[in-house]
Amino acid sequence: MSEIRLHDTLAREKRAFAPADPARVTMYVCGPTVYNRAHIGNARPAVVFDVLARLLRHVYGETSLVYARNVTDVDDKIIEAARAEGVEPAVVTRCYEDFYLADMGALGVRPPDLAPKATETVAEMVAMIARLVATGHAYEADGHVLFHVPSDPDYGALGRRDREAMIAGARVEVASYKQDPADFVLWKPSPPEMIGWDSPWGRGRPGWHIECSAMIATHLGTTIDIHGGGLDLIFPHHENEIAQSRCAHEGAPLARYWVHNGFLSMAGGEKMSKSLGNVVTVGELLEQGHKGETLRLALLSAHYRQPLEWSEALIAQSKATLDRLYRTGGAAEAGEVDAGVLDALADDLNTPLALSRLGALQDPAALKASAALLGLLGQDPQSWFQGAGDARIDALVATRAEAKQARDFGEADRIRAELAAEGVVLEDGPNGTIWRRA
Numbered sequence: 001m002s003e004i005r006l007h008d009t010l011a012r013e014k015r016a017f018a019p020a021d022p023a024r025v026t027m028y029v030c031g032p033t034v035y036n037r038a039h040i041g042n043a044r045p046a047v048v049f050d051v052l053a054r055l056l057r058h059v060y061g062e063t064s065l066v067y068a069r070n071v072t073d074v075d076d077k078i079i080e081a082a083r084a085e086g087v088e089p090a091v092v093t094r095c096y097e098d099f100y101l102a103d104m105g106a107l108g109v110r111p112p113d114l115a116p117k118a119t120e121t122v123a124e125m126v127a128m129i130a131r132l133v134a135t136g137h138a139y140e141a142d143g144h145v146l147f148h149v150p151s152d153p154d155y156g157a158l159g160r161r162d163r164e165a166m167i168a169g170a171r172v173e174v175a176s177y178k179q180d181p182a183d184f185v186l187w188k189p190s191p192p193e194m195i196g197w198d199s200p201w202g203r204g205r206p207g208w209h210i211e212c213s214a215m216i217a218t219h220l221g222t223t224i225d226i227h228g229g230g231l232d233l234i235f236p237h238h239e240n241e242i243a244q245s246r247c248a249h250e251g252a253p254l255a256r257y258w259v260h261n262g263f264l265s266m267a268g269g270e271k272m273s274k275s276l277g278n279v280v281t282v283g284e285l286l287e288q289g290h291k292g293e294t295l296r297l298a299l300l301s302a303h304y305r306q307p308l309e310w311s312e313a314l315i316a317q318s319k320a321t322l323d324r325l326y327r328t329g330g331a332a333e334a335g336e337v338d339a340g341v342l343d344a345l346a347d348d349l350n351t352p353l354a355l356s357r358l359g360a361l362q363d364p365a366a367l368k369a370s371a372a373l374l375g376l377l378g379q380d381p382q383s384w385f386q387g388a389g390d391a392r393i394d395a396l397v398a399t400r401a402e403a404k405q406a407r408d409f410g411e412a413d414r415i416r417a418e419l420a421a422e423g424v425v426l427e428d429g430p431n432g433t434i435w436r437r438a
């Protein structure tokens with residue numbers, strides 16, 4: 001069994017990964033807030049943790065992993081979007097959850113084992129908040145319930161920021177009802193016309209951080225093996241998750257390994273943001289004709305902890321790499337996973353090294369099996385090489401195959417030449433003919 005090593009944000013070093021129970025490895029990744037289409041930066045954690053999930057299943061066994069990714073379906077941004085559209089929040093969240101699943105599916109991301117929704121976990125959140133209030137870690141003020149940060153002496157260990165930076169970084173308003181400026185909201189009041197639930201503190205809705213803490217405790221357990229998410233979630237979101245969970249569970253840690261992926265930037269190093277107008281959604285990229293698998297490979301081309309610069313050149317390069325891989329191993333039956341590729345992935349998910357070793361493999365069966373570990377080469381070469389609207393080429397290829405069968409080689413050669421004139425190259429192999437544009 002290859003040893004997996006993961007960089008743990010809390011320890012600030014790579015550590016040998018040893019799950020608490022190898023028969024039930026638990027992983028939680030913060031999922032989408034469903035009120036708009038995912039941009040390509042949002043897709044990075046989904047793809048990265050999909051690869052980690054594939055690796056864990058390979059090493060510990062197909063049924064050994066329980067992977068949960070939540071769906072935040074109650075949030076002020078959702079409420080705003082619903083109000084702007086004049087619909088119920090559930091209409092917005094259903095629509096964008098479907099989009100999210102379709103977009104990630106196009107990128108070859110397998111659905112997680114569990115995808116709990118915030119709106120279906122409110123009772124568990126209320127129970128956890130009540131426990132925090134009862135143990136003196138939270139208090140009610142002005143219809144809100146707040147976590148009292150000074151009640152947790154270990155607060156801030158994940159991000160290791162000083163107190164001033166944390167208060168400034170949280171960008172929360174310094175409300176008069178707060179006992180301490182660093183205190184954060186667990187529960188907030190909802191007016192009658194707004195989405196809300198009854199609670200011991202009146203009708204309201206949960207804050208974002210408590211959602212993940214309650215879902216982890218409900219679906220995975222008190223202490224999980226791996227907690228993942230983007231670098232931008234370390235503070236305040238994960239710091240707050242850690243504090244809530246630990247204080248609600250008599251000091252038990254929330255996660256044994258904290259794994260964070262780096263940012264995606266646009267060419268020139270600009271951060272992708274609405275205000276800069278350079279947001280590219282997964283949906284737009286697919287509509288431009290890029291294949292999901294090409295985008296997936298592009299997302300895996302840099303190490304997950306490094307920044308990734310997104311560009312047209314990167315997409316083109318990824319497409320060319322996949323063309324080459326499909327030609328070598330696309331049609332093969334999967335064999336044994338290559339040890340070099342597996343070692344690269346086991347070493348803190350070194351996907352650039354894994355991809356370069358993949359590219360050097362000569363054995364199609366090993367290539368096919370190893371690529372699957374990265375979620376690549378999942379199609380047959382025929383469907384990979386053909387784009388939309390290529391039915392006429394398919395038909396000509398089929399006619400040529402019939403001609404060859406009938407030993408009419410003149411006709412077969414005529415069709416080959418006709419297609420070559422259009423820049424379509426035919427490759428005859430043991431599993432039939434595949435074609436590609438030269």
Ligand SMILES: [Zn+2]
Nearest residue numbers: 030212237241
């Ligand atoms: Zn979370």
